[in-house]
Amino acid sequence: MQLLDGVDLGYGGTPVLAGVRLHVAPGERVALLGRSGSGKSTLLSALHGAAAGRGMRIALVPQDAALVPQLSALRNVLMGRLDDHGAWRNLRTLVRPAAPDRAAALADLDRVGLTPQADARVESLSGGQKQRVALARALHRGGDLILGDEPLSAVDPRHAQELAALLRAAFPTAILALHDVAVARAFATRVIGLKQGVFLFDLPVDQLDASRIEALYG
Numbered sequence: 001m002q003l004l005d006g007v008d009l010g011y012g013g014t015p016v017l018a019g020v021r022l023h024v025a026p027g028e029r030v031a032l033l034g035r036s037g038s039g040k041s042t043l044l045s046a047l048h049g050a051a052a053g054r055g056m057r058i059a060l061v062p063q064d065a066a067l068v069p070q071l072s073a074l075r076n077v078l079m080g081r082l083d084d085h086g087a088w089r090n091l092r093t094l095v096r097p098a099a100p101d102r103a104a105a106l107a108d109l110d111r112v113g114l115t116p117q118a119d120a121r122v123e124s125l126s127g128g129q130k131q132r133v134a135l136a137r138a139l140h141r142g143g144d145l146i147l148g149d150e151p152l153s154a155v156d157p158r159h160a161q162e163l164a165a166l167l168r169a170a171f172p173t174a175i176l177a178l179h180d181v182a183v184a185r186a187f188a189t190r191v192i193g194l195k196q197g198v199f200l201f202d203l204p205v206d207q208l209d210a211s212r213i214e215a216l217y218g
């Protein structure tokens with residue numbers, strides 16, 4: 001699908017990426033690599049709008065996780081499906097979830113290793129645990145596409161690989177900004193390197209060699 005076709009992205013007249021064209025085929029897993037400020041979040045935000053405009057079901061893992069800190073991990077996970085239902089059902093779910101909804105959300109928390117924290121308020125969790133709640137919420141939502149902005153940045157490298165494998169199995173198509181090149185190599189089929197708002201490369205992952213990485217981060 002042609003998600004972006006020659007669009008300029010920026011903020012209030014300040015350009016960040018110019019003339020962006022991006023076609024993503026179903027089944028592709030794209031890793032966005034690049035230094036801080038290179039434009040990854042800006043690109044993800046535009047991709048979100050474009051994919052939503054095509055009626056795709058999207059699971060999102062934003063950079064700040066976007067959780068409700070006063071609510072439990074379980075209730076935050078349940079929020080992954082809020083827009084599937086009307087307001088009445090949602091209020092009931094958040095106050096007293098029906099047994100099948102609760103069981104499904106608990107299963108998703110278990111997949112990310114957070115069963116013991118299910119009833120803990122999110123504000124009491126560590127940064128890595130919060131990120132795992134956001135991943136469980138995305139798994140609970142499911143969909144055609146997962147978009148994530150550094151969704152594994154706060155978990156340790158071994159867990160990052162395990163969680164990346166979960167996402168790979170759960171979503172047919174993915175676009176994730178990642179800072180860990182090893183995780184990107186293991187996760188992605190395609191890698192895009194962004195440098196100061198320019199696509200430095202857009203390659204199948206097996207063509208990502210050390211010189212490209214050096215050019216991107218060096």
Ligand SMILES: Nc1ncnc2c1ncn2[C@@H]1O[C@H](COP(=O)(O)OP(=O)(O)OP(=O)(O)O)[C@@H](O)[C@H]1O
Nearest residue numbers: 011014016034035036037038039040041042043063
């Ligand atoms: N809301 C905003 N208003 C104005 N400028 C912004 C805004 N968000 C980002 N920018 C600018 O756009 C450029 C790209 O930022 P962006 O957040 O897309 O980069 P990034 O690669 O995601 O960085 P990071 O890895 O630090 O999140 C930067 O120069 C940044 O200062």
